[in-house]
Amino acid sequence: MERDIPTYSLFLLLVFVMIPLTISYYYSLGLKKDIIWSTLRGTAQLFFIGLVLTYLFDLRPIVGIPIMLSVMITVATFHARKKGKEFPRAFISILFGLVIIELTVLTMWLSFGMISFSPDEVIPMSGMVIGNSMVAMGLALERLKNEFEQNRGQLIAALSLGATPKQAAHLSIKKTLNAALIPNIDQLKTIGLVQLPGMMTGLILGGVAPIVAIKYQLVISISIFSSVSISAIFISMIMYRFFFNQQMQLLKLEDIKKSAND
């Protein structure tokens, strides 16, 4: 049986939106515009994507899947790049990373028979992997910049003791990866206990047996966990090099930015 939410019920969601709006008004948070805009934008985006998916699901998988994956990866690259626009070749590095991760995960899913090559399975699952990888890359880039700016003294001390850039940066990269990965590790630890993950909830609501929903959730959770780890490691290992020049000297973020724009 396929469940559906009546359209009039969706309008009742406005009640939920009214709550933060009232809080913002009462405490003068100045978020009124943001709340209204993000609600409208989110709703429009979801309906639009619903229409696009309906269209893509009707296409032959070999056509529909590559189109949708390309769009998702491109949008994710633009978004993650915002956090690392100071670095040279940030766009191409993120794009390359996301493509490799998606292809690897997809190959594994398909070759182990976890999902079939149909748009209604590949697209939502890939969306979760790409989206989480995008967030992980953005977070790692942000953190990497902070670590290198805040720990300039320690980095200079390490270089002056004879460390190569890789040896000097080791501590900062470790902290960056910790910060980027800890939310995911915590999430995996408490999965199902604190919150039922989105995908599982969706499947159960859609009428799928809980045990089947859990199997899908496990596939996606482990896939997200490993792709997030790979994303953060990949982007940190590529980008930290830009903080040093050939003479093993530490550069400032503004110097890196200048060379990125040259």
Place this chain on the structure above:
Amino acid sequence: MTSPLFQFNQVERLILSNVSFNLNEEDRLVIFGPSGSGKSTLLHLFNRMDDPETGDILFRGEPISQFSIPELRKQVGLVLQQPYLFQGTVEDNLRFGPDLFQEWDEQLAYRLLDYVNLPNDFISKSVDELSGGEQQRVSLARTLANKPDVLLLDEPTSALDDQNIAAIEDDLIDLIEKRHLTVVLVTHSMDQAKRVGTKGLYLEEGKIIEHGPIEELLEEPDTPELQAFLNRS
């Protein structure tokens, strides 16, 4: 006659302009001058934490660029104004340099603590438990762990109180004499310059105004610029 340890020939970098001088083995050169005169920039050229835009720097008679950078920085150690210790214990900090070159041995740690007058049980202390003076001592010991021939000191006591300054200066002088170190010290304190240095180099707006034995420079300055600076200090 042996060649100088360092030769700077018409070096230019940022504010530094036409800087030429020699540094011999076991010299104790004090670089001093007003803020923004290029003292730290000059200091960082000795171990290639920075490079000149024009001019040559020779180390042991060879262009400095011919040396492997990690090896050069091992031989020419730098102590910074702030200790900038790495997270972990005192031992983690002391062994950082030697570990890079596979030269660490446990006994070295105790000798290093002894050099900087810290008790042996400090070895396992977390760096967060140390006072400002103790941190700077560990930072000095960390640089000495690489057994450098040249010690670059960038205002190493500027963040300390008077009592700590005097104690660290005493340790430094003792160390320099025992280990026959060549020293380049950047300082704002003329008392420190007199106590630690044998030679002086007075910089103003990136140019060398006077260079010679430190006593002569401080007691009989030749130029009105240095006279004015000493009157202000």
